[in-house]
Amino acid sequence: MRNRISALILSAPLTATCLFASCGEAADDDLQTDLSDSGTTAQTEEVPELDKLENVDYEGYTFKIIFNDTENFAMDIETAGEETGDIMNDTVYARNLAVEEKFNIKIESTGDVNDNLLQTVKESVMAGDEPYDFYFSDCHAAALAPEGYFYELNSLPGLDLSNPWWDKAGIEGMSVGNKLYLMTGDISPSSLLTSSCMVFNKNLHDDAGIEYPYDMVRNGEWTIIKLAEITADLTLDLNGDGEYKLGDDVFGYSSWMCDSPFSLFYGAGGMLTTKGSDDIPVVDFDMDKISSIYKYMYRIIITNNSYFVTDLSLYETFAQCFNDGGAYYCDITLAKIDRFLRDMDDDFGIIPIPKYDENQAEYLSCVNAAGGFQYVPSNASNPERTGRIVEALAAGAYDSVTPIIYEVITKTRNSRDEDSAEMVDLIVKNRVFDPYYVNLITGYGFMQDALVAKSESIVSRLESYRTSGAAAMEKIVEAYQTMDSAE
Structure with a gap:
């Protein structure tokens, strides 16, 4: 993750309130960049990490994701449903499409304020319902982790937290007695923006x-x-x-x-x-x-x-x-x-x-506490399916979303010099x-x-x-x- 997300610098809308002691961070959705002007050079083609993961046919299942849209974290998962010329939209759209094709699924995302996300997972777990398969939240979710509402991620089939697309520092900081209920990594580029x-x-x-x-x-x-x-x-x-x-x-x-x-x-x-x-x-x-x-x-x-x-x-x-x-x-x-x-x-x-x-x-x-953290509800009906899809979303981001952000946006638009690009490597390390x-x-x-x-x-x-x-x-x-x- 640290090598690929070397220097995410995107725009962030102003939060309306001071979020605990950290204040909101996230990336704007309006960033427009022409890939032809990126100045990137051709690299030796490698087998994408997403392609290395096993294909499984989930027969058209709709994988439902809900994300915290208070700070505009939509850029982690939501797109316009087609290519628009917006670099973030198009790259995430392609990643989502690749995951959908790999598993024969449909990804459906919904945004809501974070308080509603937390209330939804509490009520649904207690009622035995499963309105969403996966949640993008912030560290307020940590309060629910010891109450049994989240799935223990080390035990989630299909998920391999040793892979480079998962933030090892985040895992270390959020685990207790080698149990983990919240995670972050390449799957959430907005998380890196809070550095x-x-x-x-x-x-x-x-x-x-x-x-x-x-x-x-x-x-x-x-x-x-x-x-x-x-x-x-x-x-x-x-x-x-x-x-x-x-x-x-x-x-x-x-x-x-x-x-x-x-x-x-x-x-x-x-x-x-x-x-x-x-x-x-x-x-x-x-x-x-x-x-x-x-x-x-x-x-x-x-x-x-x-x-x-x-x-x-x-x-x-x-x-x-x-x-x-x-x-x-x-x-x-x-x-x-x-x-x-x-x-x-x-x-x-x-x-x-x-x-x-x-x-x-x-x-x-x-890491600003308003940054993105993800979790799976403890009553997941098919944990292996969830684990495989989440792993694929993260691997796909590692393959495509992160490198594009690094090469196109950071080095040519925001850092203003090569020294700063080098410095940002140190920042996310x-x-x-x-x-x-x-x-x-x-x-x-x-x-x-x-x-x-x-x-x-x-x-x-x-x-x-x-x-x-x-x-x-x-x-x-x-x-x-x-x-x-x-x-």
């Missing part, structure tokens, strides 16, 4: 004589400490009115409360849970590490007078600040780059979220799924709350969640342990 990253304004860097951070990234020197140092003197009161205002002044760093606190924390290696060889998540607040990370976050966002948006009604202005040439750096996600920066006049580059220090082995990307965050356990937004309140210390705030957080996680673990492998 955190940063952009920097090249024009401002040139004018100030500041070196582009690409080499720092390559040398492992791009750290949260370095970002705090670089942005220390970049915010300027250009009109001399004694205030820092959008449109009047220039900022070292621009971000918004539902992205930056999470991206910087997880990018610097912060975690609220640990796992042992038994795959059991345990709440573990490493106060020394967390306090140190927060110290630099506070410097970057508060001390250095960044443009930090805390008002939902002003959400878009964090990107407007950067788009209008008003910030050197901007914390963003892959989904929002094309959505908010497509018409930016200044040139910009894409880089990963900084490490904590040079000893940190890899650059890490927080190591994505982070913290079980504490995925399960939305009380206190998961502690960094956000502290920064909004401009609190210099994080210890007492986080300590207040230790007991309740541990109890909540233990309850989840206990529920998983009492459930059968296949519901």
Whole structure:
């Protein structure tokens, strides 16, 4: 998955509400690209992974999928039912058609708000009904996993989670005691769009004589400490009115409360849970590490007078600040780059979220909790049929959807230079799924709350969640342990 989804950057419609602490992400459906202009070169033909899967005749069965359309996740599965010239529509349409022909089925997709998806699976399982075979949701679904509404995916016949089209980091973050009820991967390109990253304004860097951070990234020197140092003197009161205002002044760093606190924390290696060889998540607040990370976050966002948006009604202005040439750096996600920066006049580059220090082995990307997760209802009448079709949808996306997105959209349209394409490879290489965050356990937004309140210390705030957080996680673990492998 990581090799094929190396750099998904699509557009994302603005969510109407702040989704828990992560805010919505997804790709626009209106992206138009001419394949003839992609500049791609012919490659050695390989046997598609989809073709390697066994053909089975399901005699015209209608495979019913319901997806969360609140954030426009339709691009993962829904099409116009024909080729339209839209690159995403046409590629997903071809993938769907290939899967339909492989199994002699008809794929039928329906969109609804996520709350209705969750209510539907609860009511249908309890009633013994099966209105849908497969669900595309978000991490709110995690709350239902220990209640027995989802099929245990390691036990789903026809599904092979060791294949590269399934996100291994996602599996690790969402499994408990080697039981898994939610997954993600190539089957959901919108999921990759929720990966955190940063952009920097090249024009401002040139004018100030500041070196582009690409080499720092390559040398492992791009750290949260370095970002705090670089942005220390970049915010300027250009009109001399004694205030820092959008449109009047220039900022070292621009971000918004539902992205930056999470991206910087997880990018610097912060975690609220640990796992042992038994795959059991345990709440573990490493106060020394967390306090140190927060110290630099506070410097970057508060001390250095960044443009930090805390008002939902002003959400878009964090990107407007950067788009209008008003910030050197901007914390963003892959989904929002094309959505908010497509018409930016200044040139910009894409880089990963900084490490904590040079000893940190890899650059890490927080996965926004609004990202796509998929599940199968526990009362699936034909688990093997569901498993085979889902596996084929994922393999087909791995074959065609992901490479097309990577080659056509990322490298020629959004990244603006080859360096950024290289950087985005790093961004999607190591994505982070913290079980504490995925399960939305009380206190998961502690960094956000502290920064909004401009609190210099994080210890007492986080300590207040230790007991309740541990109890909540233990309850989840206990529920998983009492459930059968296949519901």
